[in-house]
Amino acid sequence: MTFKKLLSLSATSLLLTAIGSLSIITVFSQHAVAADLTVNISDVEEGKGHLLVALYVDQASYASGKASYSSKVKADKEQAFVVFENLPNGEYAIKMYQDENDNSKLDFNLLGIPKEGYGFSNNGGRFGAPKYTDAKFTIKESTAIEIELH
Template identity: 30%
Template sequence: MKIILLIILFIASATLPIQICGQNVEVFIHSFRSTQGQVIVSVFKDNPTFQEEKPFLTKTLKKSDMVNGILKTTFTLPAGVYGMALLDDENSDKVMKYNFLGIPQEGFGFSNYVHKTLSRPVFSDFDFTVTENKPCKVVMTVQYF
C-alpha cells in the first residue's frame, strides 16, 4: 500500500508546474543621441561569457517606447551576480558598426558603469548582485565616440 501511495505522489508531483523564483530588475537607459533604431540589452553571468559575447539573456527594445529620453525595461533574474551591456543599434542590423580604426560608431553602455577608455571593460567593472526579495535597479548610460 505504501508503494502505491508513493507512486501516486511521485506522478502527481511530476505534473505540477515548476516555479522559478526570480527578482525583478528595473533597467533605466538614457542619453540616446537619436530615436532611430533599436536597443539590444544583453545579460551576462561572468567575464568569460562577456568576453566571448555569449549572453545568458538578451532583450531587444524599441526606441519608440522612450519616455522623456529614458527607455525602461524589466528583467526577472534569479539571485546571483550579473552584468548588462547594451548596443544602441541605430541601423537595426543587430551588430555594432565600427569605423576603419575599429572605433564604435553606434552607442554602447554597461550596467551602473560609464566606460572611459577605448579598451573593452572587464565584467567586474559593471557587475551587480541580484538578491531575492530585494528591489534591484540598474542605470545604463549610452555612450558614443
C-alpha cells in the same frame, strides 16, 4: 484496531506528510527565483533603431559574448527601460548598444571607435569594454540600475 484501519491511517499520514513536504519545497523554491531587474537607459538617440541589451550570468559568458538573457526594444524616446523577470539571485553584468541602423551589429569608424551608442553595467567602458569585475553587480531582490549610453 484492525489491520485495514491501521493501513488506512498510515496511508493518510503518509499523504499528509508528502503534501506538507511539497508545500515547503514550493515555498523555498519561490525565493530562489523571484527577482526582477529593471535597466533604465539614458542618452538614447531618439527614434533611431533599437536598443539591444545582453545580460551575462558569469565571467565566462561575459568574455565569450554569449548572453544568458537578452532583450531588444525600440529606441523611440531619449530614455528607455528593459525588464528581466524572475532572475535567480546572483552576480550579473550587462553589455548593450543602440543599433541605430538596425543592421544587428555595433558599427565602428575607421579608427575603431563606435559610431553608435553603447554602454555597460556600472557605466564603465568609455574607452573600451570594462572587465567583468568592473561591470558586475549583485541581484538579491528586485533591482533597478542605470546605464548611460556613450
